[in-house]
Amino acid sequence: MILKSHSIKTGMPEAAMKYQPYPQVALSDRTWPSKAITKAPVWCSVDLRDGNQALVDPMGHDRKARMFHLLVDMGFKEIEIGFPSASQTDFDFARWCVEEGNVPADVSLQVLVQCRPELITRTFEALQGAHRPIVHFYNSTSELQRRVVFGKDVAGIKQIATDAAKMITDMAARAGGGYRFEYSPESFTGTELEVALEICNAVIEVVKPTPDNKLIINLPSTVEMATPNVYADQIEWMCRNLDNRENLIISLHPHNDRGTGIAATELGLMAGADRVEGTLFGNGERTGNVDVVTLALNMFTQGVDPKLDCSDIERIKEVYEYSNQMVIPERHPYVGELVYTAFSGSHQDAINKGMKAIKQANKPLWEVPYLPIDPRDVGRSYEAIIRINSQSGKGGIAYILQEDYGINLPRKLQVEFREDIQRITDEEGKELPSKRIHARFLERYVEQPGARIKFVDHHTYPVGDHKSLRVVAAEITDNGETRRIEGKGTGPIDGFINALSIYLGIELSVADYSEHSLQHGSNAAAIAYVEVEYPGGTLFGVGINTNIVAASLEAIVSAANRVLETMAK
Numbered sequence: 001m002i003l004k005s006h007s008i009k010t011g012m013p014e015a016a017m018k019y020q021p022y023p024q025v026a027l028s029d030r031t032w033p034s035k036a037i038t039k040a041p042v043w044c045s046v047d048l049r050d051g052n053q054a055l056v057d058p059m060g061h062d063r064k065a066r067m068f069h070l071l072v073d074m075g076f077k078e079i080e081i082g083f084p085s086a087s088q089t090d091f092d093f094a095r096w097c098v099e100e101g102n103v104p105a106d107v108s109l110q111v112l113v114q115c116r117p118e119l120i121t122r123t124f125e126a127l128q129g130a131h132r133p134i135v136h137f138y139n140s141t142s143e144l145q146r147r148v149v150f151g152k153d154v155a156g157i158k159q160i161a162t163d164a165a166k167m168i169t170d171m172a173a174r175a176g177g178g179y180r181f182e183y184s185p186e187s188f189t190g191t192e193l194e195v196a197l198e199i200c201n202a203v204i205e206v207v208k209p210t211p212d213n214k215l216i217i218n219l220p221s222t223v224e225m226a227t228p229n230v231y232a233d234q235i236e237w238m239c240r241n242l243d244n245r246e247n248l249i250i251s252l253h254p255h256n257d258r259g260t261g262i263a264a265t266e267l268g269l270m271a272g273a274d275r276v277e278g279t280l281f282g283n284g285e286r287t288g289n290v291d292v293v294t295l296a297l298n299m300f301t302q303g304v305d306p307k308l309d310c311s312d313i314e315r316i317k318e319v320y321e322y323s324n325q326m327v328i329p330e331r332h333p334y335v336g337e338l339v340y341t342a343f344s345g346s347h348q349d350a351i352n353k354g355m356k357a358i359k360q361a362n363k364p365l366w367e368v369p370y371l372p373i374d375p376r377d378v379g380r381s382y383e384a385i386i387r388i389n390s391q392s393g394k395g396g397i398a399y400i401l402q403e404d405y406g407i408n409l410p411r412k413l414q415v416e417f418r419e420d421i422q423r424i425t426d427e428e429g430k431e432l433p434s435k436r437i438h439a440r441f442l443e444r445y446v447e448q449p450g451a452r453i454k455f456v457d458h459h460t461y462p463v464g465d466h467k468s469l470r471v472v473a474a475e476i477t478d479n480g481e482t483r484r485i486e487g488k489g490t491g492p493i494d495g496f497i498n499a500l501s502i503y504l505g506i507e508l509s510v511a512d513y514s515e516h517s518l519q520h521g522s523n524a525a526a527i528a529y530v531e532v533e534y535p536g537g538t539l540f541g542v543g544i545n546t547n548i549v550a551a552s553l554e555a556i557v558s559a560a561n562r563v564l565e566t567m568a569k
C-alpha cells in the first residue's frame with residue numbers, strides 16, 4: 001500500500017517566541033491555601049445559554065424545555081435560560097418560562113445581554129412578568145479585546161459598562177422593581193486586576209446594591225489561561241478590594257481550556273467566592289464550562305451537602321445527551337459508563353474485600369478501596385463494579401460468582417478456576433461477561449459434558465455390629481453403562497470415596513470440604529465443594545443438588561472425573 005505523503009513535519013515552533021507566561025498575582029499573604037470548602041455555593045446553570053451557544057445545532061423549544069425541567073428538579077435556584085435579545089427562539093423560550101414554565105417561586109430566571117441599548121430593551125420585553133429575574137449584562141474588559149475588538153481605552157470600556165448599568169437599573173425601576181442584576185467583566189482572566197476592579201467598582205457605584213438586592217459580580221475565566229492557584233489569587237484579591245463587598249455575591253464562571261476548570265473553581269471557592277455558574281458535565285464553549293455535577297459530587301464525597309440533587313445521574317445523562325445531542329465519554333467523572341468498574345486484579349481484590357468489610361461493619365461510612373463514592377448514591381448499581389478480562393484476578397472472578405449467582409468459592413478453588421478463566425481471556429483478548437464465567441464454571445465443575453462418571457444414587461447400611469462404620473452402596477454410570485459400587489466409611493462421603501477409589505483403582509481421599517445453600521426457601525439447593533487428593537496432587541469438584549448428601553457425592557464424582565482427565569494427559 002502506498003501512503004499519501006503529508007506536508008513535511010517541521011516540529012512545533014519555539015514556544016518562548018510564540019507564547020508568554022501568564023503573570024503571577026502579587027498576593028504574598030494569600031489565605032485560600034489553608035481554607036476548605038464547607039458549604040455549597042449558590043449554583044447557577046448556564047446550560048441553556050453558554051452551553052447552548054456552543055452547540056452545533058442550538059436547542060429548539062423541546063430540547064430547552066426538557067433541560068429546564070431537569071435543572072429545576074435538580075434544585076437549581078438560578079437558571080440562565082438564554083440570550084433573549086439574540087434570537088427569536090431564546091425570546092420565545094423566555095416568554096414560555098414566564099407564562100407556562102411553572103417556575104417555582106424560589107427559582108430566578110436569568111438572561112444574558114450585551115451592554116447595547118437595543119438589546120437591553122428587548123431583554124426587558126422578554127422578562128415582563130417574571131418573578132425576581134436576574135438581568136446579566138457583560139462587556140469584555142481584557143487588554144486584548146480593548147485593543148483589537150473595541151478599539152477603546154479603559155475609560156471607554158468602563159463607560160460601556162456603566163451606561164448599561166444605568167439603563168438597566170432605570171428600566172427595572174420604571175417597571176416597578178423586582179429585578180436582580182449581574183455584571184460580568186467578560187474575559188476577566190485576560191484583564192489586569194486593577195482594571196477589572198476599577199470597572200466593577202464603577203458598576204457597583206451605579207447599581208448601588210443593598211442587603212436586600214445584592215449585585216452579582218461574576219468573574220469569569222472566559223478563557224482559562226493559567227494554573228488554578230492563579231485564578232484563586234485573582235478571586236481573593238478581588239474579594240478583598242471590591243467596594244461594598246457585603247452587598248455583593250461573588251460568582252465564578254470558569255471554562256476548561258487547560259483542563260483544570262474543576263480545580264480552579266474549587267480553589268476559587270476557597271478564595272471567597274459565593275456562587276458558581278457552570279453546566280451539566282461541562283458542555284460549553286470550546287473545551288466547555290466547568291462541570292457542576294462533578295463539582296457537586298466532589299463536595300458530596302467530602303461530606304458536604306452540595307444542595308444539588310444528583311441521585312439520578314442516568315436521567316441527568318439522558319437529558320444532557322438528548323438536549324445537547326452529544327455523548328458523554330466512558331471515563332467522565334461520576335457518570336461515565338466505566339467509572340465504577342475495575343478490570344484489574346489487584347483493584348478487584350481490594351474492592352471485593354472492601355465490599356465484604358463494609359457489609360460486616362454495617363455502618364453508614366463509605367470505605368471501599370478504589371471507589372471514592374458509593375455508586376448507589378447516584379443511582380448506579382454494583383452490577384458493573386467488577387468486570388473480567390485478561391487483567392483480572394481470582395478476587396474479581398470470585399466477586400462475580402458471589403454477587404451474580406450466590407456462589408462462594410473456597411479460596412483454593414478461586415485460584416484453580418482463575419487459571420482456566422485466564423486462559424480463555426488471554427486466548428480471546430476480550431472481556432468475559434458474567435454469564436459466560438458462570439456457564440464455564442458449571443460446565444467445568446458441575447455439568448461436565450463428556451465426562452466418564454456420573455452419580456445416580458446411593459444408600460447406606462451398617463457394617464455388622466460396628467456403630468461408626470457404614471457401607472455405602474452407590475449407583476453410577478461409567479461411559480453410560482450402569483455400575484454398582486461399594487465402599488466403607490464413617491459417613492456417606494467417606495464411604496463413597498472409598499467405593500470410587502476401589503472401582504477406579506486410584507487412591508482418592510478428601511482434602512477439603514465445604515458447602516452452602518444457593519437460594520433461600522424450602523427448595524433451596526446446596527452447593528458442595530470437595531477438594532480430592534490423588535497421587536498426582538489435589539483437584540476440586542463441585543456438586544449442586546437439593547439434597548446436601550447428593551450434592552457432596554456429585555462433587556466427589558466431579559473431582560474424580562477431573563483426576564481421570566488429568567491422569568490421561
Ligand SMILES: CC(=O)SCCNC(=O)CCNC(=O)[C@H](O)C(C)(C)COP(=O)(O)OP(=O)(O)OC[C@H]1O[C@@H](n2cnc3c(N)ncnc32)[C@H](O)[C@@H]1OP(=O)(O)O
Binds near residue numbers: 085087113115186222
Ligand atoms: C463569553 C461569552 O460567552 S459572551 C456571550 C456570547 N454569546 C453570543 O454571542 C450568542 C448570541 N449572540 C448573537 O446572537 C449576536 O452576537 C447578537 C445578536 C448578540 C449581536 O449580533 P450582531 O450585532 O449582529 O453581531 P456581533 O455579535 O458581531 O456584534 C458585535 C458588535 O457588538 C459589540 N459588542 C460585543 N459584545 C458587546 C458587549 N458585551 N457590550 C457592548 N457591545 C458589544 C462589538 O464591539 C461589535 O461592535 P461593532 O459592530 O461596532 O464592531
Ligand SMILES: CC(C)C(=O)C(=O)O
Binds near residue numbers: 138186
Ligand atoms: C458572559 C460571560 C460570563 C461568559 O459567558 C464568559 O465569560 O464565558
